[in-house]
Amino acid sequence: MKNLTKLFAVLMLGSFGHFSNAQFHHDFSSSTTIENWGNAIPTSNPGCFSRYASPHGAFYEYDAVVDGIKGNGKAIYFPYVNYQGAFELKIEYTAPSSVNFWTNFHNGSSWTNGANSSAPASPGVRSTYTIRSSNLTGTHRFGLFPYNEITIHSVTITNVTYSPGQGCSVTNTSACTDSDGDGECDSTDDFPNDADKAFSMKSARMSFMYEDLFPAYGDFDFNDLVVSTDKEVITDADNNLRVLKMKVLVPAAGGRHAQGWAVELKGINPSDVVSVNGNSLTESVVSVGANGTENGQTNAVVPIFDNYQTVINSNGGPFFNTVASAPVGTCDTLVVEIEFAKSSALTIGNLDYNFFSFRTDARGHEIHEMGNTPTDLADLTLFGTKVDATNLGAGKSYESVDGLPWAITTVGTTYAIEKVDFVEAYLKFAAWAQSGGSLYQDWHTNTAEGTYRNSAKIY
Amino acid sequence: MKRTLILSTLAVLALASCSKEEQQVISLPDNVSTFRKINAPDGFDFKGTKTITISLLAQSGAPSQPSTLIKVLDSKENVLLKYKVNPSEGFEIPLEVPASTKELIYEGVDGSRKTINISNNRITLN
DSSP states (O other): OHHHHHHHHHHHHHHOOOOOOOEEEEETTSOOOEEEEOSSOOOSSTTSEEEEOTTSOOSOOOBTTTTBEEEESOOEEOOOEEEEEEEEEEEEEEOSSOEEEEEEEEOSSOEEEEEEEEEOOBTTBOEEEEEEEEEEEEEEEEEEEESSEEEEEEEEEESEEEOOOSSSOOOOOOSSOOTTOSSSOTTTOSSTTOTTOOEEEEOOOEEEEEOTTTTSOOOSOOOSEEEEEEEEEEEOTTOOEEEEEEEEEEEEBOOSSOEEEEEEETTOOGGGEEEEESOBOOSSSOOBOTTSSBTTOSSEEEEEESOGGGSEEOOSSSSBSOOTTSOOOEEOOEEEEEEEOGGGOOOGGGOOEEEEEEETTEEEEEEEOTTOOOOTTSOGGGTTSTTBOOBGGGTBOSOBTTSOOSEEEESOOOOBOTTOOHHHHBTTHHHHHHTTTSSOTTTTTOOOBTTTBOGGGBO | OHHHHHHHHHHHHHHTTSOHHHHTTOOOOTTOSSGGGOOOOTTOOOOSEEEEEEEEOOOTTOOOOOOEEEEEEOTTOOEEEEEEEOTTTOEEEEEEEETTOOEEEEEOTTSOEEEEEOBTTEEEOO
16 A cells, blocks of 8 residues: 555656646637737737738738638747646638648747648538647747648637737637636536635545454453544645545444544655644643644654543443443534645545554553554554564554454444444354455445344444 | 364355345354454455555557546445546556445546446556
């Protein structure tokens, strides 16, 4: 995963810059005035079309009959536009026969990318000539020098910005409405009035269930701490990761120890995080920096809560929502927002989650999913004690001597009641595990009574 | 003990090819009456998620062109990925999904959709 993320980051850095839906489009069926061009490249009115005038003749003026402008062995320059890398320049034309021409881009002082080309044509049939490139930046005007008669009907240049000029009439049709100017059309922008956000992505709710006696075995009801989270990832119009938003609930807690919950974002530097908001830190067990990430960590670690007892409204008993006959308690909904710096150039592909619980009275006492690594602040002396068989050098972590976990994750939302062995509640769980996850992948979501679950043992 | 476990595993695998109705009457292996007796294969991590790699292969020889917006959705219409991509360059991105996910929906820039199976934890959009 880590290598994959690195590969992805390299690909992204090498491939993409800013993308925009801005464009220049002009249709010559509209009223068009064209600036005359003498012997020098005109720069005084950069927003205008320019043509060779005296002494060479020129592209004809707007011709209502042909619905375009005619040229024959002459030249026309399009208005200056600002290129941003990749673009597509498309000319719609008709001609009596195939047309040979020379094209170039002029930046106000020199030519660039000059090329001879040929475009097929059939009398009376509109054709399209297209130029695509990925690496033109800055202000240029496109020049077309045809050697044969050609009538241009329209021109479209994508991913460029255009400023209207004086002394001419050029009607530019924008590609779309882009209220926040971030380069993404309102129609596809999930945040049309926020230039820092463009795309929202949401994933299925996940539940994390813990046994809290690590590194010893417990009662295997996996309800000592149950945490559910919905994740929303928000990126900007350039695919940059900007916000990770998590809605977090604690539906149940039937353990002996007060616990906190956090997420390590593997491979993401703490300095990539701008801020953390919405979490609940009421104890003194976690030390965080100004940006809300935990101090002393190589990767960004964001504590969600440091004591579940502060985010639940207990029913008064020793266990929270794990005893069927006890009054039902409620839990708060935490909406935690982690903001990332645009300059970090992270993408959604850089998100590599490592959720874990920790004891409120012992920060280093972490419990992760099997195979996930401890954070820098984990108490490594716990490994290899009691029934834990962690061997970090061999890639084994939070795994017992019998190959069993202390944490289970699932898309389901129910859980076993207090002191009930998990396999007695979810009847296909063992078969799922013993098949290596290939069978009964719906062990948690299938509600078939008596075959998939024993509802009497499920809260 | 080991022999019993092997036989149980074989029985489970054999029944996996049966119809859904037949699967629903399968009971737990007799020897797995408690969590502690689960004998999962080495490397199985009990996670409910998996990481898949979503890729769009670069169109060989195609000219570079402006980016387009693609989407990847799950069967419940959750938009898992929205990404601006240059088709001539392609992309590759890891994404975490529920372990039971077998296919995803790819929505192209023109709004057309196609369902793509996940194979070896990879999904190729073109």
